[in-house]
Amino acid sequence: MKTMKTIQLSALALIAAAGSAHAHATFTKPTVTAESYAVMELQLPHGCDGKATNEVRVQLPEGFVFAKPQPKPGWELEVIKGEYKKTYDDHGTDVSAGPVEIRWKGGELLDEHYDTFVVRGKISGVEPGAKLAFPATQLCGSDATVAWTEVAAPGADAHALKSPAPVVTVVEKHGDAHAHAVAFKPVKLGSLDIEGAFTKAMLPGQPVAGGFVTIRNAGGEDDMLVSVSSPAAAAVELHEMAMQGEVMKMRKLETGVPVAAGASVELKPGGLHMMFMQVKTPFKEGDSVPVTLTFEKAGSVEIAVPVRAAGPAGHKHN
Numbered sequence: 001m002k003t004m005k006t007i008q009l010s011a012l013a014l015i016a017a018a019g020s021a022h023a024h025a026t027f028t029k030p031t032v033t034a035e036s037y038a039v040m041e042l043q044l045p046h047g048c049d050g051k052a053t054n055e056v057r058v059q060l061p062e063g064f065v066f067a068k069p070q071p072k073p074g075w076e077l078e079v080i081k082g083e084y085k086k087t088y089d090d091h092g093t094d095v096s097a098g099p100v101e102i103r104w105k106g107g108e109l110l111d112e113h114y115d116t117f118v119v120r121g122k123i124s125g126v127e128p129g130a131k132l133a134f135p136a137t138q139l140c141g142s143d144a145t146v147a148w149t150e151v152a153a154p155g156a157d158a159h160a161l162k163s164p165a166p167v168v169t170v171v172e173k174h175g176d177a178h179a180h181a182v183a184f185k186p187v188k189l190g191s192l193d194i195e196g197a198f199t200k201a202m203l204p205g206q207p208v209a210g211g212f213v214t215i216r217n218a219g220g221e222d223d224m225l226v227s228v229s230s231p232a233a234a235a236v237e238l239h240e241m242a243m244q245g246e247v248m249k250m251r252k253l254e255t256g257v258p259v260a261a262g263a264s265v266e267l268k269p270g271g272l273h274m275m276f277m278q279v280k281t282p283f284k285e286g287d288s289v290p291v292t293l294t295f296e297k298a299g300s301v302e303i304a305v306p307v308r309a310a311g312p313a314g315h316k317h318n
């Protein structure tokens with residue numbers, strides 16, 4: 001048992017050391033949408049051990065086609081062309097060759113500065129869920145380089161790599177609708193503003209789920225969230241998490257959640273929350289759950305609560 005603990009600790013220490021020594025080259029956005037144009041913005045966190053970067057090379061993966069780099073003042077562009085492995089349709093024309101590497105040359109990015117290098121292209125013929133790696137190299141003068149070129153084997157953990165290539169994950173085209181579903185559109189009810197509602201995807205076998213929302217009372221009169229209901233759950237209770245001695249305990253609020261005049265109350269993980277009891281069908285990421293909030297004075301309103309990705313730990317209930 002003791003040995004096990006030591007091993008875990010030293011592995012953690014290693015990860016922490018690797019993380020702090022070198023921030024990695026990454027894209028500003030982690031996902032791109034299948035079958036659509038993507039603007040890839042590569043951010044470089046530092047030079048080569050103190051030296052300024054004079055050249056940045058980015059290799060383009062198969063499935064990222066018709067690429068066009070964004071020119072940068074002070075840098076020359078070189079676009080290296082090659083054969084694609086497949087043929088791609090560009091508005092009715094079959095295209096089998098195009099840019100495969102972009103080089104920004106002759107500039108100067110000091111070690112203590114940060115910059116981004118941008119290339120636009122079409123994500124084509126790549127299955128949603130796949131990851132696209134763009135191996136990148138920073139050249140500093142004639143003798144120093146930093147290579148971000150390691151690519152994890154399919155299914156392997158990229159965190160274990162020392163110099164991982166910048167990667168994006170391809171998401172479904174209708175991922176757009178999904179992204180919209182995840183954002184909650186604020187709702188007004190009298191002088192109450194209801195914002196930021198969400199719940200989380202449920203793990204198999206998880207019977208309950210927490211729900212969260214922020215309520216602002218812009219009016220001059222105190223109000224109270226007295227009840228919550230949803231056709232997706234047998235009941236929805238209002239709960240509070242509170243320390244009971246050393247233990248975090250959940251407590252049912254029998255009278256409701258007060259929303260004082262001019263104040264706002266946030267139902268959030270680890271604090272006040274709605275609790276969906278005996279959920280009929282586990283909540284799935286990207287869906288939304290119809291919920292009716294009833295206030296003592298302002299009355300009732302139905303909102304669509306978006307389902308976010310499951311948290312690191314499911315919502316436990318005692």
Ligand SMILES: [Cu+2]
Nearest residue numbers: 239250275317
């Ligand atoms: Cu609870």
